[in-house]
Amino acid sequence: MIESNELAAPRAAPLEPAGGRAGRGFWQHSWEELRSNRLGIASAVLLALLIVVALTAPFFSQFVTHFGTTQQDLNNPFSAPSRTHWLGTDELGRDTVTRLAYGARISLGVGFLTVAISLTIGAMVGLFAGFYGGVLDDVLMRIVDVVLALPPVFLFILMSILFRPNAITLSVIIASLGWASLARLVRSEVLSLRSREFIVATRSLGARNGRLIFRHVLPNSLQLMIVAASLGLAQVVLIEAALDFLGLGIQPPTPSWGNMLSNAQEYFVHSVWLVIFPGLMIFLTVLAANLLGNALRDAFDPRLRHL
Amino acid sequence: MTESDRTYDHLLEVRDLHTEFPTRGGRVHAVDGVSFHVDPGETLGIVGESGSGKSVTVLSVMRLLQPPGRIASGHVLYRGRDLASLDNAEMEEIRGADIAMIFQDPMTSFNPVFRSGWQVGEPLRIHRGLHPKEALKEAVGMFVKVGIPEPEKRAVQYPHEMSGGMRQRAMIAMGLTTAPSVLIADEPTTALDVTIQAQILELLQQVSREFGTATILITHNLGVVAGMCQRMMVMYAGRVVEEGPTDEVFAHPTHPYTWSLLRSMPRLDSDSTEPLLAIQGLPPDLTALPSGCAFHPRCPFREERCVQETPALLPVRERQRAACWVTQSGRDLTAGPPPRG
Numbered sequence: 155m156i157e158s159n160e161l162a163a164p165r166a167a168p169l170e171p172a173g174g175r176a177g178r179g180f181w182q183h184s185w186e187e188l189r190s191n192r193l194g195i196a197s198a199v200l201l202a203l204l205i206v207v208a209l210t211a212p213f214f215s216q217f218v219t220h221f222g223t224t225q226q227d228l229n230n231p232f233s234a235p236s237r238t239h240w241l242g243t244d245e246l247g248r249d250t251v252t253r254l255a256y257g258a259r260i261s262l263g264v265g266f267l268t269v270a271i272s273l274t275i276g277a278m279v280g281l282f283a284g285f286y287g288g289v290l291d292d293v294l295m296r297i298v299d300v301v302l303a304l305p306p307v308f309l310f311i312l313m314s315i316l317f318r319p320n321a322i323t324l325s326v327i328i329a330s331l332g333w334a335s336l337a338r339l340v341r342s343e344v345l346s347l348r349s350r351e352f353i354v355a356t357r358s359l360g361a362r363n364g365r366l367i368f369r370h371v372l373p374n375s376l377q378l379m380i381v382a383a384s385l386g387l388a389q390v391v392l393i394e395a396a397l398d399f400l401g402l403g404i405q406p407p408t409p410s411w412g413n414m415l416s417n418a419q420e421y422f423v424h425s426v427w428l429v430i431f432p433g434l435m436i437f438l439t440v441l442a443a444n445l446l447g448n449a450l451r452d453a454f455d456p457r458l459r460h461l
Numbered sequence: 462m463t464e465s466d467r468t469y470d471h472l473l474e475v476r477d478l479h480t481e482f483p484t485r486g487g488r489v490h491a492v493d494g495v496s497f498h499v500d501p502g503e504t505l506g507i508v509g510e511s512g513s514g515k516s517v518t519v520l521s522v523m524r525l526l527q528p529p530g531r532i533a534s535g536h537v538l539y540r541g542r543d544l545a546s547l548d549n550a551e552m553e554e555i556r557g558a559d560i561a562m563i564f565q566d567p568m569t570s571f572n573p574v575f576r577s578g579w580q581v582g583e584p585l586r587i588h589r590g591l592h593p594k595e596a597l598k599e600a601v602g603m604f605v606k607v608g609i610p611e612p613e614k615r616a617v618q619y620p621h622e623m624s625g626g627m628r629q630r631a632m633i634a635m636g637l638t639t640a641p642s643v644l645i646a647d648e649p650t651t652a653l654d655v656t657i658q659a660q661i662l663e664l665l666q667q668v669s670r671e672f673g674t675a676t677i678l679i680t681h682n683l684g685v686v687a688g689m690c691q692r693m694m695v696m697y698a699g700r701v702v703e704e705g706p707t708d709e710v711f712a713h714p715t716h717p718y719t720w721s722l723l724r725s726m727p728r729l730d731s732d733s734t735e736p737l738l739a740i741q742g743l744p745p746d747l748t749a750l751p752s753g754c755a756f757h758p759r760c761p762f763r764e765e766r767c768v769q770e771t772p773a774l775l776p777v778r779e780r781q782r783a784a785c786w787v788t789q790s791g792r793d794l795t796a797g798p799p800p801r802g
Contacts, residue, residue, distance in 0.1 A: 349527075350569065351564060351566060351569040351570050352569060352570050352571055352572045352573070354525060354564070355562075355564050355570040355571070355632075356572065356583065357525060357556070358523055358525055358556055358557060358561070358562040358564075359556065359557035359561070359583055359584045359587060359635070360553045360554065360555070360556040360557030360558055360584065360587050360588055361553070361557075361583070361587055362550075362553050365587070370572055373572075373574045373575070374572070374573070374574055
């Protein structure tokens with residue numbers, strides 16, 4: 155692989171002794187690259203924090219904020235950020251911090267589940283279509299074309315009416331469209347990997363198709379999938395928030411960032427924090443996921459570094 | 462195995478192999494009626510220009526042709542069993558276990574994301590179902606045999622951390638882990654520099670001696686053939702034009718193409734004032750082969766008959782066969798071509 159000169163010069167490890175040392179592999183190398191990317195690391199830390207908050211939301215509400223998600227503090231409706239309600243309360247006096255923490259469970263839960271489902275399906279379709287080619291490729295890719303041609307908003311509305319929306323059905327609904335573009339992405343990578351000499355060489359060792367696909371092609375396309383997953387997470391969080399906002403997603407009183415925003419529409423003139431904080435959470439999550447995705451792409455692909 | 466009970470003439474024998482690639486411009490006969498054989502401990506050299514069908518021949522033997530390429534007819538008999546008629550699963554058991562292949566470029570023949578030791582152990586995991594730890598131990602043992610220093614350290618390195626020569630040694634180790642009886646080396650030294658080339662060739666010879674492996678060596682380097690192979694065959698436009706014991710072919714080429722190749726190569730023992738001879742013209746277009754003998758437009762010995770009829774591969778000297786009207790009619794090429802007006 156051709157690496158740029160400025161890459162080789164300052165960062166190159168000291169010359170190894172003739173005997174060599176335990177290998178510094180692709181993943182290790184990428185990790186070192188990623189670690190030196192401050193924006194990427196900051197994004198990863200922010201996402202990790204959000205995940206921790208989402209996972210510990212019940213604990214968080216009990217011991218830190220001392221409010222439940224639907225617990226009403228009727229003495230304090232529309233409270234501005236204060237000592238008792240750090241980020242204020244809504245029209246029923248419900249604590250915004252608590253509801254945002256529970257909202258993180260929805261946003262990130264739906265986000266990760268959707269990415270997991272669409273990546274699994276997309277990767278399988280892409281791997282098989284790209285590796286086998288021929289009729290299988292034609293059939294699978296025409297299905298992908300059809301899915302990509304469906305109008306997403308219309309479909310989301312229809313499906314939300316047909317299935318009672320909760321975190322899981324919502325993930326399945328979003329993933330049912332999201333896998334198609336991933337399948338295309340993976341397929342194009344597999345097409346180029348398939349004709350690489352090491353695949354022929356491995357075949358000459360007697361490797362069967364299954365082994366070639368899952369032990370040799372898949373690990374070589376993992377980096378692409380990781381980047382796609384991170385960027386996909388950002389998209390899904392946005393779509394989920396939009397569906398909640400439109401009333402097609404998570405239904406009140408279960409708090410989600412999207413339906414909190416929707417609820418805040420009527421009040422934002424006098425209680426602007428009701429809009430700002432859920433909006434900020436969505437914004438930060440999407441930004442962090444996108445920045446992390448870009449940082450991962452840079453870390454994996456030496457040709458993109460220092461551009 | 463039941464087939465080991467059967468008798469067979471040669472360990473690996475290819476009979477009248479035809480391989481073709483359907484293209485828009487017509488059917489390309491990349492391999493056109495090639496026959497050869499190898500036996501244990503023997504090294505057969507296949508020489509020819511790019512596009513002469515050397516690689517396609519061995520890829521056909523391994524059944525590794527990229528579609529739409531296919532074997533149109535012919536037999537590939539390994540221990541008397543026809544590989545050309547096996548189904549994929551049966552072929553997968555032979556590939557890597559009985560017949561192994563070493564590729565031209567050790568830079569691209571390794572999977573970049575795995576440590577070299579892991580990859581060298583891959584055939585053992587595939588064919589013997591070895592545990593990865595066992596396979597790695599065996600791989601380290603093979604590293605020792607192919608002369609890789611500090612094998613334990615090398616085994617945990619990634620391919621990009623090794624030099625070209627080291628990687629080619631590792632490739633050979635990978636081919637040999639299952640002790641195959643046939644080793645096919647497709648231009649194993651082309652991507653390496655000259656000193657490393659010599660070491661790798663030495664290693665291949667040693668392997669052939671020690672393991673009794675039948676080796677098929679593909680090259681366009683006649684010097685390599687002279688040093689390595691007991692027998693050689695020369696290919697041109699998908700056909701074998703000459704075959705025989707290496708020293709006899711070198712001393713007495715019986716096909717004008719071989720004669721031209723030898724004359725185009727500098728030799729230490731020749732008169733240095735004599736200019737090197739270039740072969741006239743270009744290698745033929747396989748979609749539109751010349752009539753008669755495919756070499757006739759470039760042949761200094763050309764006769765009337767060569768333009769019209771295709772010569773068959775027939776004995777010319779005691780142990781040599783050639784596909785040439787000129788030598789089959791008894792002419793000796795060493796006297797040189799007739800002057801042309």
